[in-house]
Amino acid sequence: MKKAFRIGISIVICVGLVCGYYYYLSHKNAKSAEDAQDKTTEVEKIIERDFDKKYPKTPREVVKWYNRIITAFYGEEYTDEELEKMADQARSLMDDELLSYNPRDTYLKSLKADIEDYKTRDKIIVQSSVSDSNDITYATVDGDYCAYVDAYYFSREASDYSRTYEEFVLRRDDEGHWKILSFRLTEGDNDE
Template structure:
């Protein structure tokens, strides 16, 4: 009887251990599946930028327009976009452009030049490491020819391998009939006033 009792206890212990291993294994499987599902459902940087509905959620200020435009620019040059994503991003960028700027940049020419610039950027191992947007108090608003304009400076730091360089652009925006600030054009600050780096926010 003693032998049978010991044998029964050993068998029970083995069964319990197998059940524990099975339960732990199944729990790990569920956790991993949940993590994979969460990762799959988390929007990418590009998807987050594309989620913005410019029809119903247009950036309210010149600074916010350029901030969103810079989000698009970073996707262009820093992210691995598919052809479809690139074209969707390009449409978002053009949604921020003034009609006069659009008239001078027809879609076919615009997308051809954009793709060439992005390819050249990547071929030269460049990456945008930081963007410094001027503070809201440094936005220069003025009226000209019956239109309301705004100028804002933006600094870009570019990495090329281990080398770093910087450039400053001045954006000119014009308010349209709907009260939206649209990008009218831009130029390098060095062509305007010596290229002083903006002191402001990222």
């Protein structure tokens, strides 16, 4: 009886070790995949986004993506090639009319000068926020369906902090995509 009991305990221990080792190996591989994915930088995530296949569905999502891009412009490390790719991503969110006023070369030149100014002043965008979906205003203007989206940017310059408020006007194109038509500085709500 004692011998059968010892054999039973040995079998249970062996099965437990095999199951434990299998669990360890299966979770080790999953963790390695997660670690590799976590090492993707924000710049890489922006560049890898395929707006042709997965364009943001709402005006709010478009402005949120635009904010991610401009926050990366002023706060992330990247090469000139990556900057150009991010600029192309930002331009893919813009309406054709806005693009016609800002040719790619002019846009890049202006963007680089603005980024250099931020670096000189030791300024970064700490946080950006987009108004809630319920706060977005929709209107038909000259036959075009438009959306008005408010955003604010919380910035740090040296040791001073400030907020900038902008209103984005987006127009729905023939494919049903919301594109940034214009944006302008506005007076913000200081109670936010």
